[in-house]
Amino acid sequence: MMTDKDKTSAFNHALCEFLDASPTPFHAVMTMASKLESEGFTRLDERDSWRDLAPGRYFVTRNASSIIALTLPETDLAETGFKMMGAHTDSPCLKVKPNPEKVEQGLYQLAVEVYGGALLNPWFDRDLSMAGRVSYLDNNHTLQHTLVDFKKAIATIPSLAIHLDREANSNKTVNAQEQLPPILMHGVADDTTDFRTLLQQQLSIQSSDLEIHTVLDYEICFYDTQGAAVTGLHDDFISSARLDNLLSCFVGLEAIINSGLDQANILVCSDHEEVGSQSSSGAQGPFLESVLLRLCQDNEHYHRAIQRSLMISVDNAHAIHPNFAEKHDAEHGPKLNQGPVIKSNANQRYATNSETSAIFRRLCQQVAVPVQDFVVRSDMSCGSTIGPITAGSLGVRTLDVGLPSYAMHSIRELAGSRDAYQLCRVMTQFYNYSI
Numbered sequence: 001m002m003t004d005k006d007k008t009s010a011f012n013h014a015l016c017e018f019l020d021a022s023p024t025p026f027h028a029v030m031t032m033a034s035k036l037e038s039e040g041f042t043r044l045d046e047r048d049s050w051r052d053l054a055p056g057r058y059f060v061t062r063n064a065s066s067i068i069a070l071t072l073p074e075t076d077l078a079e080t081g082f083k084m085m086g087a088h089t090d091s092p093c094l095k096v097k098p099n100p101e102k103v104e105q106g107l108y109q110l111a112v113e114v115y116g117g118a119l120l121n122p123w124f125d126r127d128l129s130m131a132g133r134v135s136y137l138d139n140n141h142t143l144q145h146t147l148v149d150f151k152k153a154i155a156t157i158p159s160l161a162i163h164l165d166r167e168a169n170s171n172k173t174v175n176a177q178e179q180l181p182p183i184l185m186h187g188v189a190d191d192t193t194d195f196r197t198l199l200q201q202q203l204s205i206q207s208s209d210l211e212i213h214t215v216l217d218y219e220i221c222f223y224d225t226q227g228a229a230v231t232g233l234h235d236d237f238i239s240s241a242r243l244d245n246l247l248s249c250f251v252g253l254e255a256i257i258n259s260g261l262d263q264a265n266i267l268v269c270s271d272h273e274e275v276g277s278q279s280s281s282g283a284q285g286p287f288l289e290s291v292l293l294r295l296c297q298d299n300e301h302y303h304r305a306i307q308r309s310l311m312i313s314v315d316n317a318h319a320i321h322p323n324f325a326e327k328h329d330a331e332h333g334p335k336l337n338q339g340p341v342i343k344s345n346a347n348q349r350y351a352t353n354s355e356t357s358a359i360f361r362r363l364c365q366q367v368a369v370p371v372q373d374f375v376v377r378s379d380m381s382c383g384s385t386i387g388p389i390t391a392g393s394l395g396v397r398t399l400d401v402g403l404p405s406y407a408m409h410s411i412r413e414l415a416g417s418r419d420a421y422q423l424c425r426v427m428t429q430f431y432n433y434s435i
Helices: 004-020 025-038 195-206 243-257 287-295 299-306 354-366 386-394 419-432
Strands: 056-062 066-072 082-088 093-104 107-115 128-137 143-149 183-186 214-224 229-231 237-240 264-270 310-314 341-343 372-374 397-402 404-406 413-416
Touching (some): 004 237, 004 419, 025 066, 128 195, 143 214, 243 264, 243 310, 264 287, 287 299, 287 386, 310 386, 310 419
Parallel strands (some): 082 310
Antiparallel strands (some): 229 237
8 A cells, every 4th residue: 555655756756747748838738638538538629519518527728728627517506516726827938029030149049028927047057948839831721730849958048157247146137138038059141040940840850740831820938948856855845847836737637637526626727827817718817707607507507606616726835935034924934845825815915715714724634734824924015816816707715725835936946745745635625525
């Protein structure tokens, strides 16, 4: 029989594989969809009728970057409501601009735009690759879409030597327009190389079956090629890119796969949280509401179901940093490997209230998982999540929780190696038992 340590180790191994396979929201959703299909979930299409949907396990995607997985029971949804978990698939990164090609000092570079609130300094001196979605015309001039991933290190953003910037260690600022374009290679003689041609060449290498006549457009971002890893002298940590918030996506994926068909369970992983969530596939868009409405018989049943529902928004929390402890409220500074964190804010930057936090505390008690609290210092501003957005748009009871982490929005973040599996146990309990 596997011990808890063995189960945690196996969980973390699968988590690292998921993180490495998901350099973009498109790849994360593709990876999640493949896993759900292998576990017996049926893919739905929003363009089809769902009127006679039988009880079962389903999932649906939108924009190929957001996904909703669900279990549909035989019971009346108006009487039972939905148990929902929300997370997001996007992370801060550097996105390639539409006309990115530039040659400076004989070196070929690509112009980039900063996506989300990225910590920029850690992007320097890293081995970078590119991935994303490509839209193209095939040989029949039919519009097609596919994913691309260069995988190997193909670019870097070199730092300026300390000899040329004596203030670098005391006053380092980054000009996103001038100082972030990565270097890919020596420039060609005529100082032009079409980026779309490079994408077409990579797609041909990636899949010889693709017939690409013309690459029309793309959504491509750079990412760090260093893989996710369990680190620390005693394997206490997980170090990876995109822990915010693919860590939560994976926890939710494992939890809903391990849920039964007795209740209506929902996992929604939305794109564009890092830039405000206001998009057709973001949490401030209509994706989740549309799916819930279609699962209910009519508007009356939908509104009754919502009032019997609960949403747990899961997004990473700030662990108290040993070198910057003064940035935290000492009584509300969560620690790595001490369990999931309930996030509260009097000004509704988080959606937690006493009723919803009590439910989560009870869930943690039921599976013997410790729980922590995070409240930002009263003299500092507070970030937000999809929690208040979902609560405000659906009118559903909601709380915000997360796993403690360091270096949020850096190119490489750090979390506790025992926390993710513990949160998965809590969320599995949430999906499987009455609250």
